[in-house]
Amino acid sequence: MEWVRDWLWQWILPIGLLVTAVRCGFAQKWMPLRDFRRTIRDTLGSLSAKQTAEDRKESPSQRQIVATALAAAMGTGNLIGTAAAIAAGGAGAIFWMWVSALAGMLLVYAENVLGIRFRRKTADGWRGGAIACLRYGLHMPLTAWIFAVCCAAAGLGMGSMAQANAIAAAAKELSVPPPAAGVVTVLLGGWILCGGTKKIGRVTAWLMPLLCGIYMLGCGWLLVCHAERLPAAFARIFREAFGFRGMAGGFCASVLMQSLRVGICRGIFSNEAGLGSSALLHMETAECVPDRQGRWAATEVFLDTIVCCTLTALVVLTASVPTEGADGASLLLAAFAESFGTFAADYLAVMLILFAFATFIGWYPCGLAAARYGLRGGAEIYLPLYLLIGFVGALGGAERILMLCDCLNACMAIPNLLGLWLLRGELAAETERMQKNENTER
16 A cells, blocks of 8 residues: 555656646636636635525535535644645745645636536436546546545545544543544534535534634744744745755755655645545535636635645744654644643644544535445445544554555546546636636626
C-alpha cells in the first residue's frame, strides 16, 4: 500500500491534476479566476438571499450545501497537515499549496459545471458529479461504476475512519480514552446522519461559521502579537519556494523539488479538488445554473486553502520554533503555545475534534451518493458500515489509516480526471452557452 501511495502521489497525480487544471482553464476561459471579484460577490455576497418554499421542500439551501462542502474539505489537513507540509517541505511548500489551490479552483469549477450539466433525477435522488459525467456524458458506465465504488470506499476511509481517529487522538489530550471518544462520535454522528442531507446541512450551517470564526480569531490574535514577523514569514515562503534556503545558502534544486511536491500534495489533500467529491454535494441544489455551482465550489477551495491554511502557516512561521524535523501536531502545538501557554493544548484539541467531526458528517453524503450507484442495493448498509468503520478508526493507528486514505483518494481522482479531460469540448461549449445567456440578459 505504501508503494502504491508513493508511486501515485510522488509525481503522477500532482502533474496530472495540474495539467488537467490548465486544460480545463483554457476550455472554460479561465473561469472562475477571471473576474474573481464577481465570483465572491455572486457567492458569499448572496448568502442572505431567501430560498423559495418549493426549493426548501425539495433540496437543502445553498447555505447548507456550501457549509456541508466546507465541512467535508476542512479538517485536520488545514491544521496539522499545513504544519506537516512546512516541516517536510519547508516554508516554500505553502507557496505551492497556493498554486494547487488556484489549480483546484479551476478543477472544481469544471467538475461542478459538467456535473450539473449531465445530472439526472432518479428514484434515489439526484445522480450527478463525476458519476453523471462518465455515465451520461461519455457513456462509460464501467468507469462511472469504478469511480462510485472508489468514492464510497474513500468515504469510509477519509470521511469516517480517518476523522474518527483524529477525534480520538485529540480527545486523548483531554484525558478521554479512545473507545469512549469513538462511541460518542458514532452516537452523535449517527443521530445527525440519520436525518439525511437536510439535517446534515442544518448542523453544518451553524457549526462551520462558528468553528471557522473561533479558529480564525485565535490565529488572528497570534498574528497581531507577532505582526512584526509577518514580512519575514512571507519572504521565507517565496524564497524557499524556489529553492533558496538563505541569503548565503544559494540555490538548491532538491529544496525546490521537495517544496513543490509536498506543497501540491498537501494542498490537494486539504481542498480535495480533482477528486470529484465537491460535485456530489452540489448536485443536490434546486438551482440548475452550472456556472453558479462552479463558482461556489471555487470559493470553497479559496476559503479552505488560501484563507484557512495560510492562517495556520503564518502562525507557525511567525513563531520562534524550529520547523525542520518536527511532526505536524507538535509543531502546531509549539507555535500556539508560544503565546497561549498551557491553554494551547486544550484549544487545539477542541479545534481538531470539531473540525474532524464536521468532516465526519460532511463526507457521508458523498459516500452515500456513490454507494447508491456503485453498490446498487447495498446503499442501505452504508450508514451502519460508516459508523462501524468510524468506531474502528478511533482505535486504529493513524499512519496506516492515512496511507489507505491516500490510495483511495488516488483511485477516485484518476477516473474523475479522465472524465474532465475527455469532456473538455463539452466544457468549452457549456462556457460559450453560459456567456451567450449572460450577454442576452444584459
